[in-house]
Amino acid sequence: MLTHIIKRFLQAIPTLWIIVTATFVLLRLAPGGPFDTEKPVSPEIKLQIEAHYGLNEGLHVQYLRFLGNLLKGDLGPSYQYAGWDVQEIIAQAFPVSLELGLWALLVALLIGIPLGVFAALRHNKPSESALMAIATAGICLPSFVLGPMLLLAFAISLDWFNPLGWNYASDRVLPALTLGLMYGAYIARLARGGMLDVLQNEFIRTARAKGLSLSAVVGRHALRSALQPVVAYLGPATAGLISGSFVVETLFFIPGLGPFFVNAALNRDYTMVMGTVLFYAILIITFNLIVDLVQMWMQPRTRNE
Amino acid sequence: MLSNVSFINKAFFQLASLVLAFGWCACAKKQTNVERGIQNGELYIGIGAEPAALDPHLTTGLTEYSVMLALLEGLTTLHPKTMAVEPGVAQSWVISEDRKRYTFHFDPEARWSNGDRVTPEDFIFSFKRILSPALGAPYAYMLYPMRGAEAFHRSQSIDFGSVGVSAPDAHTLVIELESPTPYFLNMLSHNTWWPVHPPTILEHGAITDRISKWTKPGKFIGNGPFILERWRLNNGISVVRNPHYRKHSKVGLNGIHFLPIAVQSEERAFRAGHLHLTSSVPIHRIDWYRKNHPERLRFDTALGVYYYMLNTKSGPLADTRVRQALAYSINREDLTKHILRAGQKPAYHFTPPNTGGYQARARLPYDPQLARKRLAEAGFPDGKEFPKLQLLFNTSESHRTLAVAIQQIWKRELGIDIELHNQEWKAYLATRQSGNFDILRAAWYGDYDDPNTFLSLGESRNGNNHTNWHDPHYDALIKKAAKETDPVARMELFQEAEAILIEALPVIPIYFYVTSRLIHPAVKGWYPSLLDNHPYQAIQLKK
Numbered sequence: 042m043l044t045h046i047i048k049r050f051l052q053a054i055p056t057l058w059i060i061v062t063a064t065f066v067l068l069r070l071a072p073g074g075p076f077d078t079e080k081p082v083s084p085e086i087k088l089q090i091e092a093h094y095g096l097n098e099g100l101h102v103q104y105l106r107f108l109g110n111l112l113k114g115d116l117g118p119s120y121q122y123a124g125w126d127v128q129e130i131i132a133q134a135f136p137v138s139l140e141l142g143l144w145a146l147l148v149a150l151l152i153g154i155p156l157g158v159f160a161a162l163r164h165n166k167p168s169e170s171a172l173m174a175i176a177t178a179g180i181c182l183p184s185f186v187l188g189p190m191l192l193l194a195f196a197i198s199l200d201w202f203n204p205l206g207w208n209y210a211s212d213r214v215l216p217a218l219t220l221g222l223m224y225g226a227y228i229a230r231l232a233r234g235g236m237l238d239v240l241q242n243e244f245i246r247t248a249r250a251k252g253l254s255l256s257a258v259v260g261r262h263a264l265r266s267a268l269q270p271v272v273a274y275l276g277p278a279t280a281g282l283i284s285g286s287f288v289v290e291t292l293f294f295i296p297g298l299g300p301f302f303v304n305a306a307l308n309r310d311y312t313m314v315m316g317t318v319l320f321y322a323i324l325i326i327t328f329n330l331i332v333d334l335v336q337m338w339m340q341p342r343t344r345n346e
Numbered sequence: 347m348l349s350n351v352s353f354i355n356k357a358f359f360q361l362a363s364l365v366l367a368f369g370w371c372a373c374a375k376k377q378t379n380v381e382r383g384i385q386n387g388e389l390y391i392g393i394g395a396e397p398a399a400l401d402p403h404l405t406t407g408l409t410e411y412s413v414m415l416a417l418l419e420g421l422t423t424l425h426p427k428t429m430a431v432e433p434g435v436a437q438s439w440v441i442s443e444d445r446k447r448y449t450f451h452f453d454p455e456a457r458w459s460n461g462d463r464v465t466p467e468d469f470i471f472s473f474k475r476i477l478s479p480a481l482g483a484p485y486a487y488m489l490y491p492m493r494g495a496e497a498f499h500r501s502q503s504i505d506f507g508s509v510g511v512s513a514p515d516a517h518t519l520v521i522e523l524e525s526p527t528p529y530f531l532n533m534l535s536h537n538t539w540w541p542v543h544p545p546t547i548l549e550h551g552a553i554t555d556r557i558s559k560w561t562k563p564g565k566f567i568g569n570g571p572f573i574l575e576r577w578r579l580n581n582g583i584s585v586v587r588n589p590h591y592r593k594h595s596k597v598g599l600n601g602i603h604f605l606p607i608a609v610q611s612e613e614r615a616f617r618a619g620h621l622h623l624t625s626s627v628p629i630h631r632i633d634w635y636r637k638n639h640p641e642r643l644r645f646d647t648a649l650g651v652y653y654y655m656l657n658t659k660s661g662p663l664a665d666t667r668v669r670q671a672l673a674y675s676i677n678r679e680d681l682t683k684h685i686l687r688a689g690q691k692p693a694y695h696f697t698p699p700n701t702g703g704y705q706a707r708a709r710l711p712y713d714p715q716l717a718r719k720r721l722a723e724a725g726f727p728d729g730k731e732f733p734k735l736q737l738l739f740n741t742s743e744s745h746r747t748l749a750v751a752i753q754q755i756w757k758r759e760l761g762i763d764i765e766l767h768n769q770e771w772k773a774y775l776a777t778r779q780s781g782n783f784d785i786l787r788a789a790w791y792g793d794y795d796d797p798n799t800f801l802s803l804g805e806s807r808n809g810n811n812h813t814n815w816h817d818p819h820y821d822a823l824i825k826k827a828a829k830e831t832d833p834v835a836r837m838e839l840f841q842e843a844e845a846i847l848i849e850a851l852p853v854i855p856i857y858f859y860v861t862s863r864l865i866h867p868a869v870k871g872w873y874p875s876l877l878d879n880h881p882y883q884a885i886q887l888k889k
Contacts, residue, residue, distance in 0.1 A: 073772030078406060079789075081779060081809055082484040085500065090482035093556045118557045122579065123399035130579060196618070204618045205611055207581075294607045294615070296581035309772050 042337075046330065053326045060322045061111070061315065065104055068311055075120040075309040094120060094312075107315065116319075117312040121305065127316035130301060134285070135320075137207065138297035141220065141290070142283030144213050148221030149228055149278070154271065156225075157232025158259065161267075164237060173233065179226025184288045188219040192292075205294040216293045220286055224278055228271050235267035242266075265339055272339065276332035280324040378619030379603070384868050384887045387600035392615060394625035396580055396606040400561040402537035403476040403483045408791070408878050409625075413604050414537055416585045416882050417568040421450050421469070421519070422534040426884035427873045429795070431531040435464050435541070435569065435592075436519070445526035445831055446493075450519045455592040458543050459566075459573045466513035471553070472541040474506050480554040488538040488793065491527040526831045529702060529796040535879070536794060543567035571597045571883050580606060598871065598886035613864065622866040622887070629687055629744070635864065642864050645689035646874040649698055649792035650859035651800065652690075654737070654752075654785050655778075658852050659814040662733060663784060667724040669851040672785075673710050675717035675759040676752060678857060685751055688862045693855035695848055696804075697840070700876070702796035704837050708845040710855075714759040721760055729761025738767045739787035740774040748856070749787065781812055791859070795876060797840040798827065804847050815852030 076082070076090050091097045094117075095106060110117060116127035156172055163169040195215060196204040206212050239245065240263060248258045285299030298317065305313035379390045397410040402418055405411070423434040436450035456464040473492070476483045477499045490496045493510030497503040510522030523530065533539060542560075546567045551558035559565065566574040571593075572585035583604040587597060607615050612624040613631050627635065627643065635643040654672075662668045678692030691699070695706035718728070726732045737753065739745040746768065753764045764785070769777060777783055790810075792799040802808055805824050806816030823843040830836040847853070861878055871884040 071773070072769075073774075073776035077772055077775040077779065078484060079775070080406060080484070081775070082482070083487075083809060085479065086482050086484065086486070089479050090484075090556070092480075093482060121398055122396070123401060123404050123556060124559050124561050125579065133579060192614070197614075203620075204614045205607065206620065290580075291608050292611060294605070294611055296578055300580055307770060307772065 042334075046334075049330050049333070053323075056326065057319065057322055061108075061319055062104075064315055064318045065107065068309070068314055069100060071309065073309055075311060077309075094118070111319075116316040119305075119310055119313045121308045121310040121313060127312050130313070131298065131316060131320055134296060134298040134301055137295060138285035138290070138299060139283045141213070141216055141295060141297060142279070142285075144217035145221035145224065145282050146275075146279060148217050149224035149282075152222065152225035153228025154232050154268070156229040157234075157271075158236050158264070158267070160229065160233045161236030161240065162255070162259070164240075169233075173230070176226040176229040176233075179222055180230070182223065184219050184223065184286065185292070187222060188215075188289060188292045191215050191219055205292075207293070207295045212293075216289050216295060219292075220282060220289045224282065227278075228274065231270040231274055232268060235270045236263060239263045239267040269336065269340065272332055272335055276328040277325060280321065280328045284321045284324055380619040380622055380866055380868070383603075383622060384889060387598070387887055389599050389602045389623070389869070389882075389885060389887060390621045391602060391604050392607050392612040392621045392624040393604045394606065394609045394612065397583070397604075400566065400574070400577075400583075401558075402540040402542065403472070403481065403486075404556065405537060406484050409606075411537055412878070412880070413583055413585075414540070415570070415879070416572040416602055417566065417570040417574055418537070418540045418542075419456075419570045420534050420536070420540045422531050423881060424532075424535045424879055426871060426875075426881045429875060429877075429879070431535075434535070435469075439531075446523045448521045448523070448530065450521070452517045452519065453592050454517065456569060457590040457592065458569050459588050459590055460543075461590050462543070462545075462567075464541060464569050465516060466519035468541045468544055469519055470511055470513060471544040471547075473509065473511055473539075475542065475547065475553050476538055477506075477509065478554045481556060483538070485538045485793075488533065488536055491523050491525070491530055491533070493522045493524050496524075525829045527828075528831075528833055528836065529794050529798070532702075532796070533794045541569065543569075572602060575601070582606065593883065597883050599882060602882060616864045616866075621864075622869050623872070624864040627688065627862040627864055632688055632862070641867060644861075644863045644865050644872075644874075646861045646863075646878075647691070647698070647700075647876060648859040648861045648878060649701060649795065649799075649876045650789060651693055651696060651698055652787075652789050652856050652859060653693070653696070654854040654856065655783075655788045655813055656852055656854065657781060657784055657786070657812070657814060659781070661735075661784070662724065662726070663735070665724045666850055667720040668726070669854070670710075671717040671721035671724070671760055672756065673717075673851050673854040674712065674720065675714045676755055676854070676856065677712055679712075681748065681751060682857050685747060686857060689860045691858040691860070693857050695844055696853060696855050697797045697800040697844060698792070698858045698876075701792060701800065704797045704840060706797075706844045706848075707841055708848040710848050710851070717759060721762075726762070729763075732760075732762040734763050734765055735784040736765045736767050737785040737787070738769065738774065738777060738783045740771050741768045745787050752856075778812055781814065786812070788853075789859070792877065797837075797844075798824070801827075801840055801843050801847070804843070804852065811852075813852035815850060817846060817850065820846045 076087055088097060095103060119125045119127055119130060160169045160172040192204055192215065196202045202215050203212055245258060245263055248262050285297040285302060287299040287303040290297040290299040301313060302317045305317060383390050393409050393412055395409050397413050399405050399410060400414055402414055419434050421434050421436040422431050425432050435452060435456040437453040438451045440449045452466060458464060473489060475481060476486050477489055477495055479499060479501050486499050494503065494508040498506060498509050512520050514520060546560050547553060550560040563574050563577050571588055571591045573588045575586045576584040584601060586601045591597065609626045612626065613628055615621045616624050656663045656669055658664050682690045682692050694709040697704060697706050699705055737749055739749055749766050753766060756762050756764055778786055790800060790803060802824055803810055805811060805821050820843055823839050827836050827839040830839060865872060868887045868889060870886045870888050872880055
């Protein structure tokens with residue numbers, strides 16, 4: 042197990058290097074630079090500004106310096122927000138995105154798994170079709186449509202919640218639903234598929250034949266195997282959920298990481314883009330590793346592979 | 347499958363409890379920001395976007411200005427209502443006869459938020475900082491009217507002693523100008539002329555350090571009516587009353603919260619009582635407010651013009667008659683009334699009305715027939731053989747709407763086809779800089795209340811003139827205006843320049859900007875302002 046973890050970490054290094062390098066190159070290929078403004082400064086002044094950030098040197102020098110700083114754990118200053126370091130911004134914004142993401146994950150699991158399992162048990166019945174239609178609609182409904190709809194219903198018409206902000210416990214509800222429902226719908230489909238597969242197995246029939254109740258069969262025997270695809274999906278899903286959503290965080294005015302991610306690219310805030318991309322990549326790799334470990338625990342067969 | 351039931355019930359019970367929890371969360375109604383603010387004398391303002399910095403020497407935008415106005419103060423201030431120049435750190439000043447030497451006498455009560463006195467030396471330090479080429483201050487050119495400032499900033503002189511600023515004693519600052527600059531006192535209220543606290547700057551880095559952290563809460567030392575208390579990116583900036591402020595007792599608010607809520611969400615925040623004041627109003631909500639709450643809707647003329655920039659280098663746009671045809675065929679009244687709808691004014695000249703008391707006399711006509719005639723004279727009768735030109739704008743729904751409307755107008759009136767192109771902001775800026783465009787959407791906001799800030803844009807040496815149009819006579823007029831001491835004669839020079847610009851039309855003015863805001867009735871002392879300058883000292887919250 043430990044060797045497996047170490048091996049995976051070692052594998053992550055070249056992956057991260059490729060991601061960082063590709064991002065670096067793509068960023069420099071994008072037209073416009075971080076210090077282009079509506080009222081452009083004179084070329085001499087622009088050179089001075091760029092010199093502050095080492096942008097006047099050759100690309101290879103900049104690249105090597107970036108890698109060097111990265112090894113020292115220094116992501117550099119943001120180009121867009123003078124006086125703020127990339128680390129500082131991530132440290133400030135990530136906990137918020139993390140919290141929102143975990144709530145959304147809870148919503149997704151609480152809705153997705155029961156719905157999926159229920160649909161599988163009602164296979165080929167109208168209620169299954171209805172549920173799966175809802176789930177498909179849920180997947181297709183983007184957060185920039187769902188969010189305003191929830192807002193209109195629960196914040197504006199019913200006045201149950203604040204329409205934006207991140208100050209009270211109740212402020213978590215609508216953003217978590219907006220973010221979580223889509224994932225929930227997807228999980229429902231995965232759980233249904235997994236469950237249908239498992240229910241056809243011999244051991245389920247045996248268990249039923251022995252007189253076990255359906256809930257015992259599903260809960261004790263089927264669920265663990267049926268949720269394999271859900272667990273595999275949870276790795277990237279969790280990384281995606283907790284790294285912040287541009288739409289949801291902007292819509293609900295939540296001080297998370299999502300808007301920084303997108304705005305950094307639009308502003309050509311090179312260091313900020315590199316920082317957020319790297320951070321996101323590390324999250325994905327970590328969560329994929331966790332998923333692997335969980336799957337090993339769930340599926341003894343894979344343990345020795 | 348009867349035993350399904352209990353299991354299914356369980357699953358539904360789980361869902362039902364989730365819904366219940368959802369309802370429970372929604373209980374107890376909270377006090378809104380607006381209510382709390384009125385109770386505590388704290389103003390909640392939407393600023394639309396996160397400020398890029400709070401360093402007065404590095405910022406360029408109005409968002410940043412609106413926050414820094416609470417934290418810092420220059421030699422002069424502007425009256426909240428009349429925008430007349432009023433004392434700031436300088437309580438009085440004497441102007442020499444040739445109007446090239448200003449002697450400022452400091453207010454002995456002017457203090458930094460740590461209690462230090464604001465001294466003339468602090469200003470000299472600040473001017474040196476912003477003019478140091480190594481700082482890379484984007485707006486340093488605002489100080490160019492000061493003698494020797496441009497040479498120092500352009501590294502033609504490395505001795506700051508050659509710049510026309512001195513402190514003969516501990517309460518007096520003398521500024522010498524290159525030439526009489528009628529709008530000089532007005533300019534002093536711009537953030538580029540504001541002081542920074544030298545010990546604070548030096549404590550956090552060198553004088554020319556851009557990446558310094560001195561603007562963080564707890565470190566920021568300012569001399570304005572408020573002190574920086576809290577700053578979280580994308581969450582809000584809070585300031586509280588500064589007890590060391592020179593007119594501390596005249597400040598009507600205990601604090602201000604600046605919330606960078608995206609402009610699309612601001613109206614919602616306002617409606618829910620999160621904001622006393624928004625930075626804008628979405629077009630689709632304007633009619634609703636007009637009908638239901640006209641008292642909450644505010645339109646203020648702004649010192650800005652929306653225009654199309656034409657690349658006159660080659661092709662049909664090099665021909666003045668083609669440019670005239672394009673400009674004359676646009677029905678601006680229709681555009682402002684039916685498409686823009688937020689009270690914008692149609693622009694028949696370039697300089698917004700009443701800029702520094704100047705009203706342009708030159709007007710371009712709305713005359714489709716004349717436009718067709720001009721196009722025919724240029725060799726394109728009914729738009730025949732006219733090459734397909736591109737109209738480029740930065741990605742935005744409102745720019746697109748307007749571009750589509752104008753595309754249709756040109757098709758209908760002139761029979762020409764224009765292709766619409768959009769690019770995201772930075773790509774658009776790069777294209778503009780490279781001059782690789784035919785027609786380009788642009789906008790200009792005045793830096794100070796004087797026609798010069800608009801008309802100097804047409805000068806051939808101006809870095810923002812990407813049209814490739816130049817006219818030596820025009821350049822000479824703008825230069826002459828800069829030296830003219832008689833205000834009436836000076837305005838005449840601008841009139842003459844504007845007439846040339848409106849005849850040659852390297853730019854097609856479309857409309858003059860308006861700031862639209864939602865304002866809570868409890869906010870008193872917020873007056874219309876051309877430069878969007880709203881001194882917070884004057885603002886009060888009353889039920």
